[in-house]
Amino acid sequence: MPVSLYRKYRPLGFDDVVGQGHVTRTLTNAIRQERVSHAYLFAGPRGTGKTSTAKILAMALNCESGHGKATPTPDGTCPHCEAIRRGSFMDVLEIDAASNRGIDEIRDIRDRVQFAPVEGRMKVYIVDEVHMLTTEAFNALLKMLEEPPPHVVFVLATTEPHKVLPTILSRCQRFDFRRPALAEITSVLKGVAATENIDVSESTLSVVSRAAAGSFRDALGILDQLSSYCDGKISLQDALAMLGVAEQDLLFELVDTVDGFDTKGALLFVERLVQSGYDLNQFVKDLLGHLRDLYIVQHTQDPPDSIGTSDEHVESLKSQANRISPSRLVGFVDLLSEAQRAVRQGGDPRLELELVLIKLTHPEADSSPRALTARLERLERTQPRSAGGGNGRQESRRPETRPAEECRAHLPEDGGDAADAGGADGASVPASPERPEAAEETPERSESGMAPAEESHLTRMPGLDHDPHVEANLESLRRAWPILLSSVKKRRVALHAILAEGRPETLEGDRLVIGFPAGMAFQASQLERPDNRSFVVQLLRELTGRELALGTRVSGGSAKEEAGEEDARLLSQEEILKALQQEFDARPIEEDQQ
Amino acid sequence: MAICADALFGELVGQRRARAILERALETGPSHAYLFSGPPGVGKTEAALAFAAALCCNEGGCGVCPVCRRVREGIHPDVDLVSPEGTFITVAQIREINHDTSLRPFESRSRVTIITEAEAMNTEAANAFLKTLEEPPPHAYFLLVTSALERLLPTIVSRCQRVAFQQAPAPELEAYLRGCCAVTDLEAKSFARASEGSPAYARRLAESAPAREHRAQLINWARRVPEASFYDLGVAADEILASLEHLGEERAAELEAARERQRDWAGDARTRNRIEKLYDQRIKRERRRAQADGLAEVLRVFAGWYRDLATVAVGAEQAALNQDYLYELRDGAFVGMVPGYLGAVDAVKRAQERFRYNVDAKCTLEDMLLAIKEALLP
Numbered sequence: 003m004p005v006s007l008y009r010k011y012r013p014l015g016f017d018d019v020v021g022q023g024h025v026t027r028t029l030t031n032a033i034r035q036e037r038v039s040h041a042y043l044f045a046g047p048r049g050t051g052k053t054s055t056a057k058i059l060a061m062a063l064n065c066e067s068g069h070g071k072a073t074p075t076p077d078g079t080c081p082h083c084e085a086i087r088r089g090s091f092m093d094v095l096e097i098d099a100a101s102n103r104g105i106d107e108i109r110d111i112r113d114r115v116q117f118a119p120v121e122g123r124m125k126v127y128i129v130d131e132v133h134m135l136t137t138e139a140f141n142a143l144l145k146m147l148e149e150p151p152p153h154v155v156f157v158l159a160t161t162e163p164h165k166v167l168p169t170i171l172s173r174c175q176r177f178d179f180r181r182p183a184l185a186e187i188t189s190v191l192k193g194v195a196a197t198e199n200i201d202v203s204e205s206t207l208s209v210v211s212r213a214a215a216g217s218f219r220d221a222l223g224i225l226d227q228l229s230s231y232c233d234g235k236i237s238l239q240d241a242l243a244m245l246g247v248a249e250q251d252l253l254f255e256l257v258d259t260v261d262g263f264d265t266k267g268a269l270l271f272v273e274r275l276v277q278s279g280y281d282l283n284q285f286v287k288d289l290l291g292h293l294r295d296l297y298i299v300q301h302t303q304d305p306p307d308s309i310g311t312s313d314e315h316v317e318s319l320k321s322q323a324n325r326i327s328p329s330r331l332v333g334f335v336d337l338l339s340e341a342q343r344a345v346r347q348g349g350d351p352r353l354e355l356e357l358v359l360i361k362l363t364h365p366e367a368d369s370s371p372r373a374l375t376a377r378l379e380r381l382e383r384t385q386p387r388s389a390g391g392g393n394g395r396q397e398s399r400r401p402e403t404r405p406a407e408e409c410r411a412h413l414p415e416d417g418g419d420a421a422d423a424g425g426a427d428g429a430s431v432p433a434s435p436e437r438p439e440a441a442e443e444t445p446e447r448s449e450s451g452m453a454p455a456e457e458s459h460l461t462r463m464p465g466l467d468h469d470p471h472v473e474a475n476l477e478s479l480r481r482a483w484p485i486l487l488s489s490v491k492k493r494r495v496a497l498h499a500i501l502a503e504g505r506p507e508t509l510e511g512d513r514l515v516i517g518f519p520a521g522m523a524f525q526a527s528q529l530e531r532p533d534n535r536s537f538v539v540q541l542l543r544e545l546t547g548r549e550l551a552l553g554t555r556v557s558g559g560s561a562k563e564e565a566g567e568e569d570a571r572l573l574s575q576e577e578i579l580k581a582l583q584q585e586f587d588a589r590p591i592e593e594d595q596q
Numbered sequence: 597m598a599i600c601a602d603a604l605f606g607e608l609v610g611q612r613r614a615r616a617i618l619e620r621a622l623e624t625g626p627s628h629a630y631l632f633s634g635p636p637g638v639g640k641t642e643a644a645l646a647f648a649a650a651l652c653c654n655e656g657g658c659g660v661c662p663v664c665r666r667v668r669e670g671i672h673p674d675v676d677l678v679s680p681e682g683t684f685i686t687v688a689q690i691r692e693i694n695h696d697t698s699l700r701p702f703e704s705r706s707r708v709t710i711i712t713e714a715e716a717m718n719t720e721a722a723n724a725f726l727k728t729l730e731e732p733p734p735h736a737y738f739l740l741v742t743s744a745l746e747r748l749l750p751t752i753v754s755r756c757q758r759v760a761f762q763q764a765p766a767p768e769l770e771a772y773l774r775g776c777c778a779v780t781d782l783e784a785k786s787f788a789r790a791s792e793g794s795p796a797y798a799r800r801l802a803e804s805a806p807a808r809e810h811r812a813q814l815i816n817w818a819r820r821v822p823e824a825s826f827y828d829l830g831v832a833a834d835e836i837l838a839s840l841e842h843l844g845e846e847r848a849a850e851l852e853a854a855r856e857r858q859r860d861w862a863g864d865a866r867t868r869n870r871i872e873k874l875y876d877q878r879i880k881r882e883r884r885r886a887q888a889d890g891l892a893e894v895l896r897v898f899a900g901w902y903r904d905l906a907t908v909a910v911g912a913e914q915a916a917l918n919q920d921y922l923y924e925l926r927d928g929a930f931v932g933m934v935p936g937y938l939g940a941v942d943a944v945k946r947a948q949e950r951f952r953y954n955v956d957a958k959c960t961l962e963d964m965l966l967a968i969k970e971a972l973l974p
Contacts, residue, residue, distance in 0.1 A: 006627050009731060048751045089731075100723030101691060134723045161751055220754045223627075227757045230624040231617055243613060246760055265934075269912035276793070279613065279762040281634075283746060346746040348952055349945065352792070353899060357938060360906060364934050488973075 008222040011194050012054050012087075014078040019051050019058070020190050020218070021182030026055070028177070030074035033062055038072060039175045041147050041156040043132075045163035046179025049217025053096075055179075056128045056157040060094045061086050063155065064122035072123070082122055093119040094126045100134040108135070108142040115146060115154055125154045132158040133165035140167045147173045181216030184208065190218060191225055200229045202236040209238065213245050246281040253292040254318060260334065260362050261326045263380055268359040272352065282351040286342055293335050299323040300331070327379060330362075333372045337361060474546040476509040486541055497534055500525045507555055514542065515553040526554040599623065603659025604646040608639050609772045609795040610764030617759050618643065622650050622657055627757045629729055629738040631714070633745040634761025637794030642668075643761070644710050644739040648675045651737050652704035663704055673702040676709045680716040682881075687720040694728045697736045707736050714740040715747040722749045729755045763793025777802040786920035792896075810839060814894055815921060818901035819928065821940075821965055822972040829969065833961040840890040844883040851879045891957065895948050895964075902940040902968070905929045909937070939971030 013019045016026040025044075032038050042059070044052040058076065061083045062068075065076035076083050085091035097111070111127065119125045129135075135143070147156055147170065158174060160166060188204070188211045195202050202225075210228070214221035224245070232240045242249065252275070259267040275285060299305050300323040305316060341354035361368040365376040483505055491498035503525050507517030518526045528534060535552055542550045582588040601619045608615055614634075621627065630647070632640040649667035650657025652674055658664060666672040676696065678689055693709055701707040711717075717725065729738055729752065740756060742748060764772075769788035772795060773779050779787070779802050790811065791798035800807045817832050824832065855875040862868045904916040909929035916925060947964035951957070 048754045096727075098724070098727040100720070100726060101687070101694060103720070103724075131723050131726055134720065217754055223754070223757055226627060227617070227621075230627075231620045233620065233624065244617065265910040266912040269907050269910065269915045273912070273915035276763055277765045279610075279765060281760050281762065284760075342746075344945070346744075347949065348744060348747075349948070350896070350899070353903060353941070353945075356903065356907075357941065360910070360934065360938060364910065366935050368935075368938075 006223065007194060007198070007226040008049075008219045011190075011222060013051065013058065014087075015075060016055075016058055016062070017075075019055055021186040022051055022055065022179050025177045025179060029055070029059060029062075033072045033074045036072065038063065038155065040150050040154065041174040042158065043163065043166070043171065043174035043176045044157060044159045044179060045176060046161070047181055047216060048161055049214075049219030049221075050179040050181065051218065052159040052161075052179055053128070053130055056126075056130075056159055057086060057094075057096075059155070059157060060091075060126040060128065063124040063126060064091070064093065068123075070123065085121075091121065093122045093124065094128065096128045096130065098131060099129050099139075100131040103134050103136055103139055105136065105138040105142050108139045108146075112142065112146050115150060119153055123153070127154065127156045129156065129158045131160060132170075133160040133162040137167070140170055144169055144173070182218065184211050187211035187214055187216075187218060187221045191221055194222060194225065195229075198229065200225070200234055200236065202228075203238065206236055206238045206241045209241050209245070209247065213247060246284045248280060248285050248288045250292075250315060250318075252285075253289055254322060256289065257292065257296070257322060257326065257334075260359060261330065263363045263365075265360055265363040268363050269356060272356055272359065276352060282355055283342075283345060286338060286345075286351070286355060290335065290338055290342075293331060293338070295319055296323045296326065297328065297331050297335075300328055329372075329375050330379065333376060334358075334362060336372070474509075474548045474550065476506060479506045479509065479514065479546070482545060486538075486545060489541065490538075494534075494537065497529075497537065500528050500534070501538070504529070504554070509550075512549065513551040513553055515555050518554065518556045520557050523556050526556050529554050599650065599655075599657040600659045601657075604650055604657055604664075605643060607646075608643055610768040610793070611639065611643070611761055614643065614759050614761050618647055621757075622647075626651065626737065628732055628736065629756040630740070630759055631745070631748075631753060631756035632739060632741045632759045632761060634743065635763055635793065636743045637791075637796040638761045638764060639795060640741045640743070640761050641710070641712055643759075644712075644741050645670065645675075648672075648708040648710060648737070648739060651706045651708050652701075654705070667708075672704070674704045674707050676707075677712065678709060679712045683716065685711065685713070685717040685721050687718070687724050690717070690721045690724045694724070697728055697732055701735055705735065708739060709736070710739045710741065712741045714742040714752075715744040717748075717752075719749070722752055726751055726755065764788075764795055765793070769793065769795060769798055773798055773802050782920075786918075789917055789919045790900075792900075792917060810893075811897060813839075814897040815901055815918065818898050819924065821968045824965075824969065826966070829965040830962060833958060833965060836894055836961060837958060840887045840894075843890045844886040847882045847886045848879045851875060851882055855879075888951075891951060892948075894961075895944050895951075898964075898968075899941050899944040902937045902944070906934050906937040906941075909934055933972070936972045940968040943967035943971055 016030050019026050042056075044056060046052055061076035061078065062074060063072045064082045064086065065073050065078075066080040066082050067073055067075075067077045078084075078087070082091060086094050089096060095111075097107075115125070115127075150156065156174075158166070158170070163171070163176070163178075188207050191207045191210060192204075194200075195207070210224050211221055213224060228236045228241055228244060231244055241247075256268065256271055259271055272282075275282065295305075295309050296319060298309055299316075299319045305319075309316065309319065337358040341349075341358045344354050345351050361373065362376070365373040365380065368376075487498060487502055490501055501516075503522050504516040504518040506514055508515045516526075516529065529538070529552075539550060539552055542548075542552075579588075579590070599619070599622050601615070605611075605615045605618065614632075621630075626647075630644075632644050634640055645668045646659070649659065649664040652667050652672060653659075653661060653664050655661060663672065667675050670677055676693070678685065678693060681689065693711075697707065697709065699707070732738065738756070740748075740752070745753065766785075766788045769791070770781075770784040773784040773787060774781070777799065783802065787798045787801040790801060801811065814836075817836070821829065821832075852875075855871065858871050858875075859868055862871055900917045904918050904921075904925055905928060907913070907916050908922070908925040909931045913922065913926075916922065918925065943964050946967070947960050950960045
């Protein structure tokens with residue numbers, strides 16, 4: 003079996019460790035000055051060379067070429083170095099703290115630390131994944147770590163230094179391994195490709211290093227896989243295909259689609275993506291990268307070199323960055339990151355991406371302030387076109403949904419704010435019925451999270467006062483019923499529950515009778531309560547511009563029209579007893595039996 | 597060495613890229629660790645077994661010899677199948693792997709450990725696995741299978757070669773269904789779409805009438821929620837849960853039968869006891885898993901329906917999953933209701949999250965139905 007490239011090309015000396023100059027220089031100087039510390043902590047992301055450096059340090063301390071002294075340049079060929087590389091040197095112990103994480107394992111080390119080295123000069127304990135040790139184990143390690151025997155060096159390595167106890171940290175010299183730059187990874191890849199006789203272009207290597215996200219191991223792993231996939235000659239297309247990285251054109255296309263508020267286009271785009279086998283998680287990652295490039299281009303005149311793969315690409319980025327507004331861009335990034343989080347917690351990648359796209363292209367579907375901004379922006383954009391009077395579709399479906407309604411639902415704090423927000427661009431904000439989009443609106447959902455704002459509408463209701471849209475006849479009242487319900491719901495949920503059971507039944511002169519199905523006498527009586535009654539009457543006045551009186555009727559019963567008759571519905575005691583006997587088979591208990 | 601790729605990977609539908617990666621790996625010499633990632637039900641575990649067969653097979657992957665056959669049936673001693681015991685893959689299981697890996701293979705040339713649902717490794721387990729995964733002995737191979745790559749530790753992912761599986765493209769899935777089941781073109785098309793690229797689910801729809809009925813029933817419920825009364829919703833929740841009970845029972849009965857057979861073969865009382873215990877655990881696990889799967893399907897169908905309504909409402913009919921319900925979708929979809937549809941999808945997502953945290957199924961389901969009704973009210 004061929005050994006993985008990332009195992010085969012482990013660095014053999016401090017000079018081979020790429021991108022960690024601050025670490026290797028300190029270590030070589032310490033060795034040269036014979037001031038090697040007894041405890042080191044190597045921290046840093048995966049695949050940056052922590053364990054490899056620890057092994058090199060072990061070799062440096064034990065190499066035969068040092069003739070009894072530590073050497074900054076271990077030869078890597080003497081028996082000691084060989085044995086250390088293979089992991090068979092008796093005095094270099096590589097301990098996996100993640101599977102030996104208890105106090106007993108640490109005690110075991112403590113008992114053996116005292117013994118002098120067998121083969122080499124120094125005993126080196128490399129404790130990998132040290133963040134997984136239990137608290138007890140850490141504490142058991144403390145004494146040993148502070149004052150070990152002179153022949154012992156500890157090297158702790160971890161990807162998560164924040165999980166290591168502060169008392170441990172203060173006893174170690176800490177070295178933070180940093181993520182290597184793209185160019186550094188590319189140069190390492192180039193070297194390996196040359197030795198391995200892999201035919202690969204510079205641009206392909208840069209794609210690979212990008213995908214490796216700052217890890218040499220990932221980079222070499224990908225190169226390994228690519229070389230076996232392509233049999234020695236790696237083309238850019240193969241690399242993109244195997245990594246599932248989206249082509250730039252796709253990213254540009256989707257951003258343009260979203261920017262054009264094209265919901266249909268966006269959904270069909272996802273469909274196409276799925277059918278052609280893209281990994282949506284990877285796509286979202288790439289898309290986020292693209293959006294980041296866009297806003298960096300937007301905010302810097304002269305974008306840094308890390309942006310864009312070619313001049314042409316940078317030009318396209320610039321032109322797209324000019325088209326899209328910064329707030330939309332930020333909104334896009336926000337929603338995408340949320341979706342990414344949801345996927346990580348087990349959501350369906352496709353569904354999450356589609357939800358994001360619908361929310362962005364169909365801002366009515368999103369109840370956040372961000373969506374409001376998006377809608378304003380869209381209004382501004384369509385303004386010139388709709389000025390000619392495009393109200394043809396307005397009444398086409400759902401006559402009861404009206405622009406005033408939707409605009410109101412989204413007002414922050416009160417009407418004034420919205421006017422301010424729109425005023426910035428001079429566009430008139432409170433929607434007038436001529437808006438073409440208005441036909442797509444619907445009353446907001448209850449959970450818009452704007453409860454405080456709702457109260458203020460009760461007294462003012464700017465939209466309703468000015469355009470009494472609903473004719474005061476039975477037919478249009480019935481049609482407008484859902485609007486009434488939804489505006490009731492925002493202010494009085496309980497009343498909404500009552501009203502939802504009834505519907506306008508008759509309108510005689512100025513008296514509107516609300517009918518309830520049989521068995522809803524309670525709802526009817528609740529509606530008759532003076533406060534509820536006056537509330538509904540006021541709403542009706544705002545809706546129709548007329549003063550209507552309110553009555554109720556329970557089907558199967560007689561019309562109850564005045565609140566004064568409410569008491570009549572109370573059952574007499576005999577009736578209650580009778581009902582109990584019927585329903586529950588109750589029997590009267592004679593008192594004298596007790 | 598003769599590698600017969602068709603015999604190994606012939607069952608994979610619409611995974612051209614993954615297949616190419618695996619075949620090339622076998623030809624040029626495989627790496628020691630692979631990570632099979634992709635959506636559920638697309639054949640990852642089957643592919644992992646086939647790959648393991650090739651690693652053990654003396655012919656290098658003929659796909660037909662007894663070694664290959666036994667590996668693919670999961671009864672070869674050199675191929676370990678590890679899956680979560682309960683919710684997690686525990687550190688104890690990983691320690692066992694670490695130990696077994698150091699042993700030489702029993703009879704074939706390699707020792708393969710397949711870890712299904714690798715994302716179920718908890719933090720301790722994953723960390724304990726890192727060292728072994730990075731530098732195992734030369735005869736050892738690891739095949740990790742996951743449908744939630746994002747939930748694996750980056751340090752694990754970084755040590756494996758990735759084999760990405762994808763949703764099977766609809767045309768290939770259709771062709772597959774036409775090839776293996778008696779379906780009309782229209783049925784093939786709609787099942788391929790409804791399965792969201794999972795050959796396993798598509799085939800179940802094509803072959804089993806109860807599965808089709810179940811789906812139709814679920815869609816029916818999803819359609820009726822807005823008009824249904826509270827009472828109806830309660831009934832719907834009960835019925836959905838009842839249908840899941842039944843699912844679990846079916847699989848339990850299969851295992852029960854297997855237990856009977858094994859018990860007959862078992863010679864002494866001790867072995868019999870062990871078998872009893874083993875099957876008790878397995879039946880319990882299978883039952884729980886069947887119900888969890890069933891629940892996931894319910895939620896998927898519900899979310900899919902409201903998503904489709906939104907999709908059709910904005911005019912993107914081709915992207916709808918329930919192509920066989922296009923008429924009903926067109927009838928019900930209305931562009932002004934898109935916020936409502938998204939609200940409904942959100943309700944389903946909330947329910948999914950609650951199930952992950954083990955909230956009572958009935959409460960969650962009822963709450964979900966009510967929330968959907970609320971979202972879809974005018």
